[in-house]
Amino acid sequence: MSAVKPLEAVARDRVGKGAARAVRRQGQIPAVIYGGGQAPQAIAIDLIRTRTLIYAGGFKTTVFEIDAGGRKTRVIPRDFQLDPVSGVPIHVDFLRVVAGQAIAVEVPVHFLNEDKAPGIKQKGGTLNIVLHTLSVEVAPDAIPDAIEIDLSGRDIGDTIHITDVKLPAGVTYTGEATDTVANIVPPTVLGAEVEAEEAAIAEAASAESAAEKAEGEGEAGEDKTEA
Template identity: 50%
Template sequence: MAEGYVLKASARDRVGKGAARSLRREGLVPAVIYGGKQPALPIAIPAKESTIALHRGGFMTHLGTIDVDGTSHLVIAKDYQLDPVRDDLIHVDFLRVAKGSELTVEIPVQFLNEETCPGIKAGGMLNVVRHTVEMTVPAEAIPDALVIDLAKANVGDSIHISAVEIPEGCAPTITDRDFTIATIAAPGGGAGADEEAAEGEEEAASEE
């Protein structure tokens, strides 16, 4: 698991759109820490450092530490909003995380050896059905990605979750079927691969 971010914050006593606009003019982002059977804590975090943490990657899958007026809170980002023009953070929801707990997180899928994949070298195309997989994971050992090796994948092959090495202590939240992660579609869009890919996409949509 990659190292998480650390942010300094201050508690805010004013909420609402007017207060939020005022904070943003000061270079701050309104946010809230909730959960853990404690009251929600409205906070203000620095816009520059927070936006850097977001665009560094893994913002929704890495634990963060937020120092609120000298008190540290272990958190994970659960939702955020961006300015539609500047792409800067304008609000973040953080969930409190207790040590030793489990979280439900969308883990990204990473593919290795695309350049040597027999199916792709033969003209096939990697069709990614799921770019992320929802998993139950230990809070202090969230995997950066589910890694899939394409070194032996051929045209027409489908890669299912059962073929993926799952990190210790982690488990997919979908347990009633061996769902598809990706396929190697035939050159020119062979029927078999395309049908299975479409099937997988429909399955993914129905599970959202």
């Protein structure tokens, strides 16, 4: 479980597009804290700090303690927006964390021991990941950093369903019990097909080059004869 991280903020008394643009010009990001039976609170957070947290990974499964002018609130990021061109964060939504209340989060899946899976190591199969994250409900103070799945002994044709996954205590999967997390598929012949196609292209290019060279030599010979 990730530790609670502090995050400095300032309260905003103005909202709207104009106010948001003014916040961004000051090197901050407009954000909102909502939920918990309280009115939404408009805040601004540091751009560089937020960008670092987002791109470090695990942002939406981390509980933060936001300090806005001495008023501390525990929250979890619910959503964020990035500029479509620059990738810079432009807005963040935070959900208040209420003690004793489970929340819905997406937890990443980590696969372990691929080198101990005969279908991958010895037979050249490929791990086909269907679910990169799992939708779960869990107490805010028990959110796992990741859900680990051991591939030891897995062979080609094996399918890993959600029922095969050992979830940490207090974590409940919110999807269907029949959901497939991953499977191991046979090696493809795509590589051989690509190599054959590249060889054919190279052969055609070589033949074309030879024909052009021969044609050029023929024209040169005709020129000498006419001379």
